[in-house]
Amino acid sequence: MSKSRITAIGSYVPEKRLTNVHLEKLVDTTDEWIIQRTGIKERRIAGENEFASDLAYKAVRNMMERYHASIGDVDMIIVCTMTPDFKMPSVASLVQAKLGIQNAGALDLNAACAGFTYGLHMANGLITSGLHKKILVIGAETMSKVIDYEDRSTCILFGDGGGAVLVELDETHPGFLSSYLGSEGEKGKNLYCSNFSASMFAEDIIKNDKIVQNGREVYRWAVTTVPRGIKQVLENSSMSLSDVDWFVPHSANLRMIESICKKVHFPIEKTLYSLVDYGNTSSATIPLSIDKAVLEGKLKNGDKMLLYGFGGGLAHAGVLINWSVS
Known part of the structure; x- marks a missing residue:
């Protein structure tokens, strides 16, 4: 609890x-x-x-x-x-x-x-x-x-x-309902930014200190992994997707988000994202998306939000929260 x-x-x-x-x-x-x-x-x-x-x-x-x-x-x-x-x-x-x-x-x-x-x-x-x-x-x-x-x-x-x-x-009104985390490090070669290592998975690094991405493979991974993760987050809370007011995925690509929403049968109209004006800001996309909704008056206390981050690692994590900001 x-x-x-x-x-x-x-x-x-x-x-x-x-x-x-x-x-x-x-x-x-x-x-x-x-x-x-x-x-x-x-x-x-x-x-x-x-x-x-x-x-x-x-x-x-x-x-x-x-x-x-x-x-x-x-x-x-x-x-x-x-x-x-x-x-x-x-x-x-x-x-x-x-x-x-x-x-x-x-x-x-x-x-x-x-x-x-x-x-x-x-x-x-x-x-x-x-x-x-x-x-x-x-x-x-x-x-x-x-x-x-x-x-x-x-x-x-x-x-x-x-x-x-x-x-x-806050023991009286806790806001965290459930979570689920995972990683598939063997697929990390599809999205990386090198540092000290000269090779990864027996393959030569393409560029040092710059992001390299196999967009097609990351897309394929995300649209299968995230729906499974969403299901697990909900099972861990004994809730259903119909109880969720807002879905807040990592703002990587709108087409990717649309595919995920379609797979889990969640309306894109109830999905928050920040990529249109800010692009993919990695770990900042989800808080930017939430704050954008706050400033626009969309998000209300008592709303349940399912947050799901995914990307380099390839790591992913979902958190279900009850929004109650004073």
Whole structure:
């Protein structure tokens, strides 16, 4: 039984816009081609001296201003990211310093596009176990810094952004209903960003420090894995899909989301995504999608949301929550 709930949310995206028309000047593509295949119209791009910790910090500040949230007693900071400022210190430690929080643990969690749902699962577990009482969970990415803008298959997809939530102890009205996590590491060669390794699965790395994706294989994996995962999340909660008010998948590709919705017989009209204006922001897509719905007045207290992150790893994680933000 959960003993925590989300009490506040905030988000931030960089000012610079990279539209499909801009991309037409960089690679052999068109606005029509991109929209038809992905649903993306534009994405935000971090400045040369703007990094994941900056986006994370600004997302938290946005949350504090809107909800008058106190963070001085936060006792753990979890930053979900695959694009950290440094190998060390962690982005979480940099955020702790920027916010002036004095008595909090700080760690980065890298589950790529499934990062935010992994982070929520971990935060709920730490609070429910009694180890912590108040946790910041942040998804922040500067994907533009690991994109090859000569690679049409990836540069049209990704953007930068950050989202943050506050997860607090609440034994009376807990918000976490169930979760399910998984990974198929043997398929990791279909989506990777290399670092030290010179090879993967006995195959040569194509490009160092840049994202490489076999889009067709990732698509095939996602549209079979996510529906199975959704079923497991619901079984773990003894609920049905008809009880879910909103589905919030990772905003990778609108065609992929449509296929998943069709497979599970869930209306796309009740699905939240952020990719149209922000592109694929990896671990930030889900909090950006949720906050967009909050700002538009769609999301109401008492609504049940099924969040599902999936991507590099190939890792995936689903979390069913009851939305009740003060």
